[in-house]
Amino acid sequence: MRLDKFIATHSEASRSLAKVAILSGRAKVNGVVVKDQGLKLKPEDEIIVNGQLITESGEVYIALYKPEDVLSSTGDDEEDDTVIDLVDGFTHKELHIAGRLDKDATGLVLLTSDGKWSHRVTSPKFSCEKVYHVTLIDPIDEEIVEIFAEGLYLRGEEKRTLPAKLELLGEREGRLTITEGKYHQVKRMFGAIGNKVLELKRENIGAVTLRDLEPGEFYELDDAEIQSFLK
Known part of the structure; x- marks a missing residue:
C-alpha cells in the first residue's frame, strides 16, 4: 500500500x-x-x-448480499433475522451498516467497523453512486428518464433530487443510479411519477459489486475496493 x-x-x-x-x-x-x-x-x-x-487498525469491511425479509440492523434485540446474523465470524466486531436497505429489498449492503470510512460511503457530499435494479407495477414511460435526469420533488422535500440515471431494461424493469441516500428514495421517486416498486435490488455501491454472491453470502472487501471511497 x-x-x-x-x-x-x-x-x-x-x-x-x-x-x-x-x-x-x-x-x-x-x-x-x-x-x-x-x-x-x-x-x-x-x-x-x-x-x-x-499501525494497521484491524478494521473490517464486508459486502453482503441481503436477502428479502432480513432487517438492515445490527441490534441483537430484533425478533426477525438481521444482516449481522449472516456474517459469521465477525459478530464480535462493532459493525455498523454503511447504507441500509428496506426489509423487503435485496442486494448489496456494506458493513464495517470503520466509522470514518462509513462516513465516506454515506455522506451526500461525497456523491457515492448506488445502482438499483427495479421492477415496477406499471410500464415505465420513456419520458421518465429525462424527469429523473433533471431531478424531481419528493413529498416533504424542499429541493429536487439530484440528477439520476435511469436505464430502461424492459417494459416494467429499469436500472437506476443515484448519488443520494434519502429515506426510501427509490420507492419515493417512482411514487412521485405515479408508479410503484414491486422489487428492489441494489447491485452496486461505488466500486463495490455483488460479484457472484448468492443471497445471504458475503465477502471481505479488497484493498482497492476499500481505498476507492477514500480518493
Missing part, C-alpha cells in the same frame, strides 16, 4: 492531510523521514507521523 493511503486508512487524517504531513517531513518510515507520498510499504515497515506510531 502507498504511504499516503496507509496513513489515511489507519489514522484520523484525511488523504489530503496525510499528503501534507508527508511533504512537510513529519512522516518517518523505519526511523527515516520520507517525503515520497507514493512510497510502497512492506508489511514489516514501521510508520510514525507527528511522533505517533501508525
Whole structure:
C-alpha cells in the first residue's frame, strides 16, 4: 500500500492531510523521514507521523448480499433475522451498516467497523453512486428518464433530487443510479411519477459489486475496493 493511503486508512487524517504531513517531513518510515507520498510499504515497515506510531487498525469491511425479509440492523434485540446474523465470524466486531436497505429489498449492503470510512460511503457530499435494479407495477414511460435526469420533488422535500440515471431494461424493469441516500428514495421517486416498486435490488455501491454472491453470502472487501471511497 502507498504511504499516503496507509496513513489515511489507519489514522484520523484525511488523504489530503496525510499528503501534507508527508511533504512537510513529519512522516518517518523505519526511523527515516520520507517525503515520497507514493512510497510502497512492506508489511514489516514501521510508520510514525507527528511522533505517533501508525499501525494497521484491524478494521473490517464486508459486502453482503441481503436477502428479502432480513432487517438492515445490527441490534441483537430484533425478533426477525438481521444482516449481522449472516456474517459469521465477525459478530464480535462493532459493525455498523454503511447504507441500509428496506426489509423487503435485496442486494448489496456494506458493513464495517470503520466509522470514518462509513462516513465516506454515506455522506451526500461525497456523491457515492448506488445502482438499483427495479421492477415496477406499471410500464415505465420513456419520458421518465429525462424527469429523473433533471431531478424531481419528493413529498416533504424542499429541493429536487439530484440528477439520476435511469436505464430502461424492459417494459416494467429499469436500472437506476443515484448519488443520494434519502429515506426510501427509490420507492419515493417512482411514487412521485405515479408508479410503484414491486422489487428492489441494489447491485452496486461505488466500486463495490455483488460479484457472484448468492443471497445471504458475503465477502471481505479488497484493498482497492476499500481505498476507492477514500480518493
